[in-house]
Amino acid sequence: MIDDTQLRDLLGSSRLVREIDRLPRGHIRLETAFLYPDGSSVDLFVRAQEPSIFPSITLSDLGQTLTWLLDLQIQPHKSKRRQQLLADAIELFDVRLVGGALEATIDPPSQLLDGVIRLGQACVRVADLFYTRRANLQATFKEEVEELLAEVDFEYETERELEGRSGRTVKVDFLVKGKRRDSALLTLSSANTSQAHAAANEIFRKWYDLSDRSEQRITIFDDRFDTYRRDDLERIQEKSDLVPLSEAQQLQDLLRAA
Numbered sequence: 001m002i003d004d005t006q007l008r009d010l011l012g013s014s015r016l017v018r019e020i021d022r023l024p025r026g027h028i029r030l031e032t033a034f035l036y037p038d039g040s041s042v043d044l045f046v047r048a049q050e051p052s053i054f055p056s057i058t059l060s061d062l063g064q065t066l067t068w069l070l071d072l073q074i075q076p077h078k079s080k081r082r083q084q085l086l087a088d089a090i091e092l093f094d095v096r097l098v099g100g101a102l103e104a105t106i107d108p109p110s111q112l113l114d115g116v117i118r119l120g121q122a123c124v125r126v127a128d129l130f131y132t133r134r135a136n137l138q139a140t141f142k143e144e145v146e147e148l149l150a151e152v153d154f155e156y157e158t159e160r161e162l163e164g165r166s167g168r169t170v171k172v173d174f175l176v177k178g179k180r181r182d183s184a185l186l187t188l189s190s191a192n193t194s195q196a197h198a199a200a201n202e203i204f205r206k207w208y209d210l211s212d213r214s215e216q217r218i219t220i221f222d223d224r225f226d227t228y229r230r231d232d233l234e235r236i237q238e239k240s241d242l243v244p245l246s247e248a249q250q251l252q253d254l255l256r257a258a
Helices: 004-011 064-071 080-092 109-132 141-151 193-209 230-239 245-257
Strands: 017-022 028-035 041-046 057-060 096-098 101-106 156-163 169-176 183-188 216-221 241-244
Touching: 004 017, 004 109, 028 109, 041 064, 041 109, 057 109, 064 101, 064 109, 080 096, 080 109, 080 141, 101 109, 141 156, 141 169, 141 183, 141 245, 169 193, 183 193, 193 216, 193 230, 216 230, 216 245, 230 241, 241 245
Parallel strands: 183 216, 216 241
Antiparallel strands: 017 028, 028 041, 041 057, 057 101, 096 101, 156 169, 169 183
16 A cells, blocks of 8 residues: 555655645545635545555545535536536546545556646536536526526426427426426526517417426516516416516425426
């Protein structure tokens, strides 16, 4: 098993590792210069391993990055958007997810510094999921709605195709599973008056084509914009429940009641 002195030799004089110490379980902690969004240090660990004729090092964050997110009530696997961001970070830096830990195999051990850089960057990239909650204005409206669904553990599908009148296929933004029946959701958001009108017409057409189906129909619209014509919203309301984004609790209540 590699010891502290060997690690220091492998890392040389790199300033990316500030401190090295051994934990009671045998793991060696590397305090790195990488930082989480709150300014705390990213710690990486050389996991204790049995002696082997095939020398390699397993470098891990021991689950600290995902724990950091969970402490902030951010669950990386709760939305497809977050899942994709997590997968992108892992693939980009050649890191794997083992249980809740981010890990990298360093082989040969002489590549330890490269592994510290890759895994440290991956931890920072994953921790940046912290900003997905705060970046709603930069995200698409559909992503914001998906965050609402994910936060309260609704089971849903995105871009689901349903069979409408005369066999026509209609794609809805979300299909949410309910205890008694499913709920189909369409989203409406535009800062441009003419585009809002065109989008509202398309939503009305879709609901008309789906009006013979059993699913609960819900339209959630972005009421941060005052670009919607009253008659457009009234027509949509004839075919679906109309919910403004600012009334997220109303959306959740409708979905729970289905």
